[in-house]
Amino acid sequence: MNILLTGGTGYIGSHTAVVLAQAGHRMVLLDNYSNSQPEVGDRLAQILGQPVTQIEGDVRDTARLIETLRQYAIEAVIHFAGLKAVGESVARPIDYYAHNVQGTISLLQAMQATGVKILVFSSSATVYGDPQYLPLDEQHPLSATNPYGRSKLHIEAMLADVARSDDHWRIICLRYFNPVGAHESGLIGENLRGAPNNLMPFIAQVASGEQPWLNVYGNDYPTPDGTGVRDYIHVMDLAEGHQAALAVLSAGLEVCSQPAHLITVNLGTGQGYSVLEIVKAFEAVSGRAVPYQIAPRRPGDIAACYAQVSKAADVLGWQARRGLQEMCASAWNWQVQSRPGAVAKARCYRLST
Ligand code: WQD
Numbered sequence: 312m313n314i315l316l317t318g319g320t321g322y323i324g325s326h327t328a329v330v331l332a333q334a335g336h337r338m339v340l341l342d343n344y345s346n347s348q349p350e351v352g353d354r355l356a357q358i359l360g361q362p363v364t365q366i367e368g369d370v371r372d373t374a375r376l377i378e379t380l381r382q383y384a385i386e387a388v389i390h391f392a393g394l395k396a397v398g399e400s401v402a403r404p405i406d407y408y409a410h411n412v413q414g415t416i417s418l419l420q421a422m423q424a425t426g427v428k429i430l431v432f433s434s435s436a437t438v439y440g441d442p443q444y445l446p447l448d449e450q451h452p453l454s455a456t457n458p459y460g461r462s463k464l465h466i467e468a469m470l471a472d473v474a475r476s477d478d479h480w481r482i483i484c485l486r487y488f489n490p491v492g493a494h495e496s497g498l499i500g501e502n503l504r505g506a507p508n509n510l511m512p513f514i515a516q517v518a519s520g521e522q523p524w525l526n527v528y529g530n531d532y533p534t535p536d537g538t539g540v541r542d543y544i545h546v547m548d549l550a551e552g553h554q555a556a557l558a559v560l561s562a563g564l565e566v567c568s569q570p571a572h573l574i575t576v577n578l579g580t581g582q583g584y585s586v587l588e589i590v591k592a593f594e595a596v597s598g599r600a601v602p603y604q605i606a607p608r609r610p611g612d613i614a615a616c617y618a619q620v621s622k623a624a625d626v627l628g629w630q631a632r633r634g635l636q637e638m639c640a641s642a643w644n645w646q647v648q649s650r651p652g653a654v655a656k657a658r659c660y661r662l663s664t
Contacts, residue, residue, distance in 0.1 A: 312561055313337050315385045315427075317370050317418060318392030320344065320351035323433060323490060323549060325499045327389060330550040331557070332359050339383045340365040341376075342392070347502050354498040370414035376421035387429035387561065389553060390418055393462070396508060397437070397611060400459035411462035412469075419473060428480045429560045431553055432470060434463050436488045436542070436577070441613050445583075448619035449486070449575050456611055467575065474573035481563070481572045483556045488542035488579035488618050490549050492633070492641035497648030500641075501546075510589060511543070511638070515646035518599035525601060527586050529608035534615055538586035542579040542617035545633035545641065552578040555629035579618025580631040589639070596639040 314331060318324045319340025325347070328338050332355075340352060340363060352365040364383070368375045370392045379385070393411040394400065400407040415432075422428060439447050440454030455461035467484050474480045491511040493500030506522065507513045516522040530537035556576070584592075590601045624630050 312386045312557070313339070313384050314557070315339050315341060315379060315383070315388045317341050317388065317390050317414075318347075318433075320347040320349070320365060321391055322347075322501045323487070323546060324389075324391040325351050325355060326494055326546045326550040327391075327553045328355055328363065329358055329494060329499070330547070330554050332361070332363070334554055336557075337383075338364065339379060339385065341368045341370070341379060343367065343369040346394075351499060358494065358496050358498055371409070371417050373417045373421050376418060377424050380421055380425040380427050385425075385427055387431070387557060388418065388422060388427060389431040389433070389557070390415065391433045393433070395435075395459060397457050397459050398508065400457050400462070401611075404458035407458045407462050408465075411459075412465050415466045415469065419469070428477070429557075430470070430480070430482045431556050431560070432466065432482065432484045434467055434484045434486045434575070435460070436486050436579070436616060436618065438463050438467065438486065439616070442616055445615060446581060446617050446619040447577065449577055449622055471573055478572055481560045482574075483560060484573070484575040485552060485556060486575060486577050487549060488544050488577070488616070490546045491543045492545045492547070492638040493645035494547065495641060495644070497644045500645030500649060503649075510541075510586060511593075511642050512646075514590060514593050514601055515597075515642050517601050517603075518593060518597045518643065519646050519650065521650065523602070525590065525603040526606035527590075527603050528606055528612060530587075530605045531608075532614040534585055536585050536587050539612060540583040540585050540615035540617065542581065542583050543589070543635070543638055544578060544580050544631050545638045547641075548580075548631040548633050549578055552576075552623065552627065552629050552631075555623075555627040559627055574626060576623050576626060577618040577620060578623060578631075579620055581618050581620040583615055583617035584635060589635075592635050593639045593643070596636060597643045
């Protein structure tokens with residue numbers, strides 16, 4: 312199929328592009344490069360051994376989207392483009408609603424105008440808010456504690472209305488848990504501008520000596536070792552989940568009952584790991600110390616979050632297959648390949664832990 316990936320040179324988009332190209336699809340990567348670099352296209356070409364079509368553009372430019380959908384005879388869209396930092400969204404709610412919600416409306420208008428009605432949407436487990444039970448299944452109540460999560464909730468509700476309005480639409484919302492790791496080549500990975508907010512890339516920078524230590528945000532949660540538990544999923548597993556979703560949509564299978572032709576699926580492993588378990592696994596894989604100190608809880612953090620994964624297996628015929636060791640090894644390889652200077656200067660810090 313001819314597929315448009317909005318945000319296609321970003322972290323999840325670029326890894327999905329590898330999987331889809333290797334499955335024989337033809338991709339167009341549209342990105343405004345607000346959280347990625349144009350060079351990612353060259354690296355994808357290096358991995359794939361074939362050129363990649365990429366276009367600089369913003370999803371809020373509806374005319375540009377219509378032109379692109381028509382020029383490349385696009386048959387399906389995977390919508391990654393959006394802002395995704397929880398803390399930042401609290402400070403910049405207008406930007407988050409403009410990029411995420413307005414951008415999606417613009418994309419839907421362009422798809423409507425050109426008759427392209429197969430859509431995979433990049434949603435997030437953030438829409439579950441503070442879990443009322445675990446593991447989280449897709450029927451768990453939805454809530455938001457920040458503008459980022461609320462933007463995803465608004466978009467999911469819009470997509471449900473669109474699917475109800477016209478049964479030519481076929482839409483899947485994929486709720487990601489915690490994507491980590493990188494492609495085995497070390498050529499693509501999480502775009503790191505400055506100190507990362509997320510755990511795994513921060514640990515990688517501590518292991519390389521770029522950061523002196525890890526602050527563990529709280530060790531008094533109701534979890535086995537007191538630190539936060541999350542469902543980390545290898546980004547390549549996540550990418551394969553998108554391929555499985557597209558296959559279901561393009562086959563035209565009846566994927567769900569209500570609303571017609573829209574389904575929501577968790578993409579996780581079903582296994583939760585604590586912060587300290589991640590630290591230990593990373594040290595074992597990298598051979599580097601990851602000194603840490605216990606810090607106060609981070610505002611807005613929840614104790615534990617991990618997925619019920621049976622629906623993905625039943626509906627998509629997909630399940631995650633890469634374990635924690637491979638997640639850590641690929642994250643470390645990306646750190647080494649993408650910031651060799653930092654690793655070379657690595658100093659070992661020892662803090663009383
Ligand atoms: C994981 C755990 C922290 C950093 C976020 C977004 C979510 C999704 C994935 C987009 C928590 C702890 C972290 C650090 C720490 N993104 N931690 N020290 O917050 O679960 O999810 O990214 O969809 O929407 O909210 O991920 O990696 O920031 O935190 O102790 O320096 O690691 O408290 O328990 P999070 P995270």
